Amino acid sequence: MSDLTFNKIAGAVLATGLAIVGLRELSAGVFEPEHPAKAGYVVEVAEEGGEGGAVADTPPDWGTVLPAANIAAGEQVFAKCKSCHTDTNGGANGTGPNLWGVEGRKPGSHGGFAYSPAMTDFGSKQAQWDYDHLYEFVKGPQKYIPGTKMTFVGLKKPEDRINLIAYLHSMGGTLPIPAPDPSRAPGAQAAAGAAPAAEGAAAPAAGAAPAGAPTGVAAAPPASTAGGPAGQAPAQPGAPAAAAPAAPAKK
Numbered sequence: 001m002s003d004l005t006f007n008k009i010a011g012a013v014l015a016t017g018l019a020i021v022g023l024r025e026l027s028a029g030v031f032e033p034e035h036p037a038k039a040g041y042v043v044e045v046a047e048e049g050g051e052g053g054a055v056a057d058t059p060p061d062w063g064t065v066l067p068a069a070n071i072a073a074g075e076q077v078f079a080k081c082k083s084c085h086t087d088t089n090g091g092a093n094g095t096g097p098n099l100w101g102v103e104g105r106k107p108g109s110h111g112g113f114a115y116s117p118a119m120t121d122f123g124s125k126q127a128q129w130d131y132d133h134l135y136e137f138v139k140g141p142q143k144y145i146p147g148t149k150m151t152f153v154g155l156k157k158p159e160d161r162i163n164l165i166a167y168l169h170s171m172g173g174t175l176p177i178p179a180p181d182p183s184r185a186p187g188a189q190a191a192a193g194a195a196p197a198a199e200g201a202a203a204p205a206a207g208a209a210p211a212g213a214p215t216g217v218a219a220a221p222p223a224s225t226a227g228g229p230a231g232q233a234p235a236q237p238g239a240p241a242a243a244a245p246a247a248p249a250k251k
Helices: 003-030 062-068 071-078 117-125 132-139 158-170 188-193
Strands: none
Touching: 062 158, 071 158, 132 158
């Protein structure tokens, strides 16, 4: 290749590159993008619970929800736990202890498993895994018992927790199902805390104008049995005395 041919090729490549850079700069100047003042966008999420705000996620009435719970759905929820737990009678411990008969069992007491100090301390204060403690624990293990080995994020849906607890109850649970408790029914606590309507309102003061009477008009005084014949109002102070009847003329 001669020097002239190489110079032509190099010049063409250089010219092409300059043209591309020039066109990019030109297009950027003509079509300048407008960037938003704040990146991203806001997702509006409606609060649950209507006008009263979010409903408090408190343990339900176990005597009502457990007999109606879906045990098959609870078994499906337990599939999330099988990587760490077994649920069969005499099953081996894994990353977590075997959960056969966990309901009614003392926390941190299953043989052969090395519990965290946090769970051991919890077990020293609680006699058994009851429904309320299980409900709160599976909602957020690390939040309910800080320091526990269970790093599972938790079950956020109340129905998933109820169904899971119903399934664990069928797997060797010794905790009896309590009788229905109306005080735990949804809205029962709010209704119990509502102030009753005022009773025995004070009667209006004597002489006070009745409700709805024009301003400045006093109530009529009660009839008096003294000072005049029946039905006749007593004389007002400062008023002239009534004229006495004229004596009959003498014949």
